[in-house]
Amino acid sequence: MNRIFQRPASLLDRPTHFCPGCTHGIAHRLIAEAIDELGIRERTIGIPGVGCCVFLYHYFPIDVLEAPHGRAPACATGMKRAQPDKIIFAYQGDGDMAAIGTSEVIHAANRGENVTVFYINNSVYGMTGGQMAPTTLLGQQTTTSPYGRDFKSEGYPIRMAEMLATLEGVCYSTRVALHTPRHVNQARKAVIKALEMQNAEMGFSVVEMLSTCNTNWRVTPLEAIDMIENEMIPYYPLGVFKERTGKDFL
Amino acid sequence: MDRRLTKGNIALAEGAIQAHCRYYFGYPITPQNDIPEYLSRNLPKVGGVFIPAESEIASINMVMGAAASGKRAMTSSSGPGISLMQEALSYMAGSDIPCVVVNIMRSGPGLGGIAPTQGDYSQAVHGGGHGDYHSIVLAPASVQEMFDLTIKAFELADTYRNPAMIIADAMIGQFQEPCRLTPREPVVVPDKPWALTGCKGRAPQLLKSLYLADGEQEAHNLVMKQKYDIIRDREVMYETRHLEDAELMIVAFGTPARIAKTAIENLRARGIRAGLLRPISLFPFPVHQVHDFSIRIKKILVVEMNTGQMLRDVQISAHRDSRIFFYGRPGGGVPYPDDIEAQVVAALEEA
Amino acid sequence: MPYIVIDSERCKGCYFCVKYCPRNVIRESTMHNKTGYFPAEFIHEQEDRCTGCKTCAIMCPDTAIEVFK
């Protein structure tokens, strides 16, 4: 009898602080699996944003720098330029990346910084209690859009993976989801690919992951899964928006 | 000693290179543009990295990333840009990450003019960012000091694992003086075992400022306070002139201190015994020195190019019987020697 | 015979594993764990039906499941 599934070595054996059913936990495991698979743990440095991911260092046995809210791509830039031989990833929520940190991520991507950003889109500011974010769906009720998001006042949800894909410096931009086994397997491949592309010095890679925040969506974990399928994916289509095959820079 | 006519900002930028700073990130703002321009030309020649960042927020966070890697890194800016950097400065102080930040001040509040001013003393010395921290703050008053104190700033930042700032007014940044562009002593960059370099052969490391467990943040703040107390003890830098027999002590830093020197010579030619104490380190402020001189020299004139910011520190430091006078030119005004002389005479005439 | 082991103290009772197990061999426990969650449990009476497909483990946000085959 063999153990055919176990905790990856790059994920520490401790309970997470995430809410029950929060797929941040799956994203963490996928990244740890990728680090193991590529054998890069000892030269990987993680930079969490501020949000529910801020305790990244509790879970990964790697070096970690805590960045200010939204600035992880700038910190990653400085770090990668100082240590081009290291694998540097940022891990940002949608508030962190798609609201307060839009400038930093766009310009890091545009410069083609050879770093990877894992972008957890759960359509709300999770850690602060589920307020409306730029990613909140139209009509979605949150603690600061109690009547539902109205495009006339709050505009439309922002699609980061598509937007970043337009930038020349980006080598890989994809959107995956974490709500079914099939999607998690796809996400796993995307995470590995992004880190592989960084290893091959191909430029900026970003993996957007549609993720649950059942606590702030005020639903059960199983209902949250249905919301990703029925509400998020129709607005945030899955797919690869940009993928370089070689170092075909202009 | 080979000295070359050099602009203040250039001396500072060359000082950074000589200090083995190889990472500069910045966004344009007058009156400090010579610094990024010089470094964009010269850093690549020594294997360094220059990035024209998209904002001052990005600049300082890039500094954080490079500095967390154990490298000497720097950014420079002025007023509005320095304001944008405060959040990250607070993070770096809280995470024990050294860096050097240069503020060639412009007036304000708001957009502010580019004429020489010292309006950012309080921001630099008494906070700026949130939380209980200090930056080490040095104030050059000559082109040579722009060079030497930049090297010193990197040394202090590394020694104490703390942000160090250089604040200078546009006059110091922009004018030219003969300057020795080689370090007085060989520059040594210390080992940085705390740096995030990947955990090969060692336990994973972490640089963070978030302490949530009961009492953890307080304990961290107290450790930081110990560090600041040591800095206060050991790193005070100041210059004095003619204080031995002075009946009035001028306290001034940067450009006003230079002008005060001229005023003091003129006054002495008239038989009026004024002297100068020029703080070079603003944090740590020469608290004891101001106090000790003020025991004998009862009258103090603080001269600043603002409405009275260092004045508070002098008031706190001076002996309780001191008579403290203030002369300030805010918003780009520069004091003339005659003005300072008149202030001194008036102060001495008062009972 | 393949089987799974659920760390009932690590489990937070999201029931993703229950939902996605193609053989329906996981259920909600009636006993709560130390944290107060009702963990998922492997239905031992039906354990011969587990194929070791790892679906449950892949979906577990808390990495509470190990799979043996």
Ligand SMILES: Cc1ncc(C[n+]2csc(CCOP(=O)(O)OP(=O)(O)O)c2C)c(N)n1
């Ligand atoms: C400058 C600043 N503004 C606001 C905050 C408060 N804050 C902490 S986490 C957070 C939102 C995080 O949301 P998101 O990035 O979507 O991550 P999630 O928690 O949903 O995973 C905010 C607004 C902060 N820490 N810093």
Ligand code: SF4
């Ligand atoms: S608040 Fe939302 S994002 Fe944060 S841990 Fe809970 S479910 Fe996850």
Ligand code: SF4
């Ligand atoms: S998926 Fe994991 S946490 Fe959720 S019920 Fe199953 S074992 Fe428990």
